[in-house]
Amino acid sequence: MPSIPSYFSVQFLAILLPVTVTTYAFLPQKPRRIVLLLASYAFFWAVSGKLLVYLLLSTLSIHHFGLWLADNQNRCDQALEQAQKENRKGIKVLYQRQQRGIIAFAVILHIGVLAVLKYSAFFATNLNVGFNLLKLPATVAIPSFVLPIGISFYTMQALSYVLDVYHRKISADRNLFRLALYMSFFPQIMEGPICRYTETAEQLWSVPPIEYRNLTFGLQRILFGILKKMVVADRLNLLISNVFNSYQDYDGFVIAVAAVCYTIQLYMDFSGTMDVALGIGQIFGVSLTENFQRPFFSKTIPEFWKRWHITLGAWFRDYIFYPISLSKPMKYLSSKARKRLGHNFGALPASAIALFYVWLCNGLWHGAGWHFIFFGMYHFALILSGNIAEPFAANIAHKLHISREHPLYHGFQIVRTAALVCIGEMFFRANGLRTGLAMLKKIFTDFTFNTIVEKTFFSFGADLYDYIIVAIVLAVVFFIELCQEKGVSIRERISTKPVAKRFAVYYALIMAIVIFGAYGDNYVPVDPIYASF
Amino acid sequence: MKIKRTLRGVAFIAGLMILLAVSSYLLVPRNNTAAAGMEATSANGILGEKENSIDILVLGDSESYFSISPLQLWKEKGYTAYVCGTAGQHLTYSNTMLHRAFQKQKPKIVILETLAIYRKMSLSNVGLAEIARYFPVFQYHNRWKSYDLKGFKNGVKYNWAEDYKGYFYSDQVTPAQNLEYMTPTEESAKIAKTNRYFIQKIKDFCDENGAELILLSTPSTQNWNYKSHNGIAILASELSCEYIDLNLMNDTVGINWSLDTRDSGDHLNYSGANKVTHYLAEYLSGRGILSDHRGDKNYAHWDECLEKLNAKAKGTSN
Amino acid sequence: MERLIKILKDIEPEINYANCKDLIDGHHLDSLSIIALVGELEEEFDITIPTVEITPDNFNSPESLWAMVTRLIEEE
Incomplete structure (x- = not known):
């Protein structure tokens, strides 16, 4: 259990939340x-x-x-x-x-x-x-x-x-x-x-007033969020903190795995917390704005940022990006550029300047540190180069007869985007910019599979069972997100089932959290990651 | 509609309780050994002691299990004590151990080492510990990894007993430096509200079960001072229970800080523990509540354990 | 309206604008195209589009865009 009271602490889930919901339920509107x-x-x-x-x-x-x-x-x-x-x-x-x-x-x-x-x-x-x-x-x-x-x-x-x-x-x-x-x-x-x-x-x-449907939908979402956070995110913490704190001791393969695991942890932690937040909102009949839209199905980095921490991106878009890129001097710049560079690149200079500020602020918003600024600049560079390269990429694909609508190409795009994101998050988590760079260097220069033989992955206080349970929950999350991508609402489906089956869903979620949650003596409590930003 | 939903809610919660109880039963260690998944085995060794055979229960943190040697007490007065002390014990766990011990035992005296009273507890841990008392699955959930179906069939049987009765033997000597640690002051240390709540629960439980609670501060130059003493003295008068601070009675106890501590005054070693236990033996016999079991056939194994400890102390064991 | 469609076609030729209702929500127009679009519209119709007007509601379909443009022309 986290050391600072969070949405996953006993006192919140067992006391504050139930007390608030019950008093709310029995009172008239104004109180x-x-x-x-x-x-x-x-x-x-x-x-x-x-x-x-x-x-x-x-x-x-x-x-x-x-x-x-x-x-x-x-x-x-x-x-x-x-x-x-x-x-x-x-x-x-x-x-x-x-x-x-x-x-x-x-x-x-x-x-x-x-x-x-x-x-x-x-x-x-x-x-x-x-x-x-x-x-x-x-x-x-x-x-x-x-x-x-x-x-x-x-x-x-x-x-x-x-x-x-x-x-x-x-x-x-x-x-x-x-x-x-x-x-x-x-x-x-x-x-x-x-x-x-x-x-x-x-x-x-x-x-x-609290409605039965909102209550059940909200509860299911809260349980799902707790599952993500306590079974996956908290369990991966031992591996991640060990590797990131003493990366010198590990080879490139372990560091790469840790970077991927950190991205998974961040996603499970943050989106799990959002599931709890939006679930609670739903109990009170409030639909808070969605913050995630299955980001790891994104094909490009800009798309990723439209699906990851959506409300932050939207804030920067509305209050920094457009005000700057559509300010008078920038409009002048755009109209000049359009005449010289044509439609494809006309808006590019103005939007590049605006984007620079967006990503500077985005990096800084996460915290005071050069590695956060680097994180912002990294994504700025990716998005900008993507914008510049896009017409050429389309051209090359056309000439090579690669269909950019082919599922295989989409698969390639999704994997590429996820890999780029993982590298960015590695800097995000690293203890300083220099460490991040050193870690990146190790991934490319010191990449061996010796560690599998040496069983490094079992030296973090995590055993095979830990990794199996992480894999199972990730598979469940993936399945659910795949359904959502196809437009199927799992909770709607559940609500049409008979009572016994619905109960089984809750029981399965609760018991999975109680038994497989990474809490108690063998696990160091993990503070909620985004709360410190 | 409303009644139906309420009924459904009740049924749901009942079902959940049953599931938690069943999973608790499935995951609770089959025995009180480390191999079976029991935590803090030396303290939980009390579960393997013969029914109604323990006179004195000791609770507390490492101070308690380095300072009090039940077998010395046995040797001197024939009283049976068990130290349910665990490293860095929180009062929630003291409370848990108290309840566990009283399942099979009916001690007349419960001694609580006072350092644990000041140990801060996070609300989360308190909550978890309290839930775990009713549904042990919250404590033992990780045992799914080492699940053993064979053991499950045998049911839960605690029969492992610990030779030194919860005492931790140490023959290290590292002298203490700060001998002037008990300089008088008017200040008194504060006891956190949650801690106060649990100490009250422990006291109430003792009262209900006919046991006397004694607060005991064992000698430690690093962990104790006059401010802490004052805090406990106030607490003792509020609870109206006995309080013994050995740090203020060194004339009687006779701790030699260059010989009797294993780690510069943090904890006592074997000779220090014997001095504290000797004082305790005299104190308890002066109270005249307990009876001497020496020579009683039912307690014969206490002599065996004593011999093992003596052998270890002489260095002839291993 | 035809002028508007022509501008849209210039910026993103691959979209079928005839009955598109989710230019923004469907991620068809990215921010770069929106900036280009705003610039073109301002020049073409001699209007100023303040940033508050850049909302999904206004930009999701050619019809809503046209409505915004005509409104802004009147306000000038």
């Missing part, structure tokens, strides 16, 4: 909102204690900024109505300037808090390195802050809310409690999904 809000703050308190203040301040802040923007917009509209036609442009510019000031203030404030808490240590460390290189006799103290849980996630929600108000996509919410619930809903506070105000605020506020 239900209070139950959800209290449960959310209780959960936050259990994980981060007094740091709850940060969340409360953020909530108050966006409430205030939203109203401020709305008030300014109203005054602008009134002024425009009363003004003469020729004055309108001036008024528009005036108010736009005020609007920009307010939104800049809001954005800088929220990003500033996040930056100070999350990046100041990284910044100070690198500053000291710089001083050292320049032989300056100066050092700055390296600050250390304890991050409130989920700050990277709720800050994104806060920013999208104020930005949407600014763009007049939504009108500012006067109800502080509705905003508070939008910001803090407990299943998503720790690892997302990062939802927009339009997606969840009203849903959460409507607090419908």
Whole structure:
């Protein structure tokens, strides 16, 4: 069991969740909102204690900024109505300037808090390195802050809310409690999904009664998520932490396997947590935004990012990519480029610049470290080179008479994409950029199969049975995802079966978790991975 | 419709309970040996002791099993003690061991070594330990890997007994340095709420089963100080139970910190344990609750065990 | 509308636009094509498309795109 209370801890699954669901079920509509809000703050308190203040301040802040923007917009509209036609442009510019000031203030404030808490240590460390290189006799103290849980996630929600108000996509919410619930809903506070105000605020506020179908569907999804996380992700941890912590002792084959296992662990951990989050949401009749859409069926890296941590990608797309690539200077650049480079590449320079910022932010969002920045740049390079090479690839395929719609070609694409992702995740997990590079070098220069003979894989406190159970659960997950790819809803299917069979499904899931879960004396508890970003 | 669904829910939970019980029965170790999958075998050796043969039950962490030697107690006064101490014991496990021991035994005295009272417990572990008391599958689930169908047919039988009755023999000597570790202070160490809850449960269980709970702080220069002492003294008066702090009575106990510790004052060695046990023997005989079993045929194997320990101490064994 | 289809054909020739309703949701148009499309539309119809208009609702079908374009022309 993880050392910090998470969605997989006994106290959450056996106490907080059942208590919240039952009190919610027996109360009329209005108090239900209070139950959800209290449960959310209780959960936050259990994980981060007094740091709850940060969340409360953020909530108050966006409430205030939203109203401020709305008030300014109203005054602008009134002024425009009363003004003469020729004055309108001036008024528009005036108010736009005020609007920009307010939104800049809001954005800088929220990003500033996040930056100070999350990046100041990284910044100070690198500053000291710089001083050292320049032989300056100066050092700055390296600050250390304890991050409130989920700050990277709720800050994104806060920013999208104020930005949407600014763009007049939504009108500012006067109800502080509705905003508070939008910001803090407990299943998503720790690892997302990062939802927009339009997606969840009203849903959460409507607090419908618990329905049998939602309850059962939600429970099944929660159990499935726990299965992924506790049987697979936690079990692989011994191998992964051993190899990543002392990669020097292992050859390239072991490192490659560990990189693949880490990607599997990350996927099982994160998507399992999302299954729990969305399952809980469903019990309360809320459909949170999906964060995964079977990413390992992707044929290209851009497609992968549309199916992996979807809400983060969408956030960067809407609030960084388009605003930059469609800003005035970029539009000018695009129209120039189009004339010179033609349709295929016209938008490329502008989108490359925008993409660069997206991936820089994406890397940094995951944490302060050069290997995270490298991770971002790696995917930036992959996507950009993919865009540039695409017309040529199409051309070559045409000339060689390779059908790009052939299943075999698709299979090749899927494997290639997965391999590229695994390499990226290896850097993501490595203890620093230099380690990541050294590991990559070992994969290509020190690749032998000696370890199979030497039984290295059984030296991590994991035996053959551990690997067998991992393989079985992965096969089940693969089968289920394959069905979903084909548009079959497993849970719909189950709901048409007789009671005995339905019970059997729950019993099988629960007993598989109880017996095969990697918890207890022989397993080191694994903290939820994404909660630390 | 509503009634039907409620009934269905009840049936579901009942079915789940049955499944957990069955799987618990299937996965519980068939014997209390390490080979059968039992954890902390020296402590769980008590399960193999003859019914109603133990007078004194000792709970606690490594301090308890390095400091108290039941066979020395046997030699001096003929009392039978068993140390159910485990490394880094949490009070949840003390509680579990207490319940396990009382299944077959009816000790009159329960001694809890006090260092365990301060050991922090995560809520998760507490929850798991409590569930595991009712459904052992939560503790022994990993045994599916070494599942043995033959053993299953034989049922659950705990018959393995440990020679030293839970005591850990050590003849190492590493002198302690910080001899002034008991400087008086008014401060008292805090006992966490969860720990307080479990100590109360242990006390209540002892009361209900007619056993007296004694809190005992064994000598340790590294793990004990006056602040810890004050915390337990307050606790003892709240629980109204006996508290003995040997760290404050070294004039009587006579620990020589350059000879009697195995690891610089962290734990005691054989000669240190004998001194502590000697003090305990005198204290318990002064209380006059227990009777001397020496010479009783039913307890003959205690003499055999004593001989083994003596042999080991003389270095003639192995 | 025909001008719009022609622009779309220029950018992504392989798609059958006649009854396509999931240009975005079906991953037919990637972000690169969307930027190109926005640029072309702005030039062709002399409008400005603010970023808030770039939503799946507006971009999923040629019809919805056309609706957006005509709306923006009126607002100019």
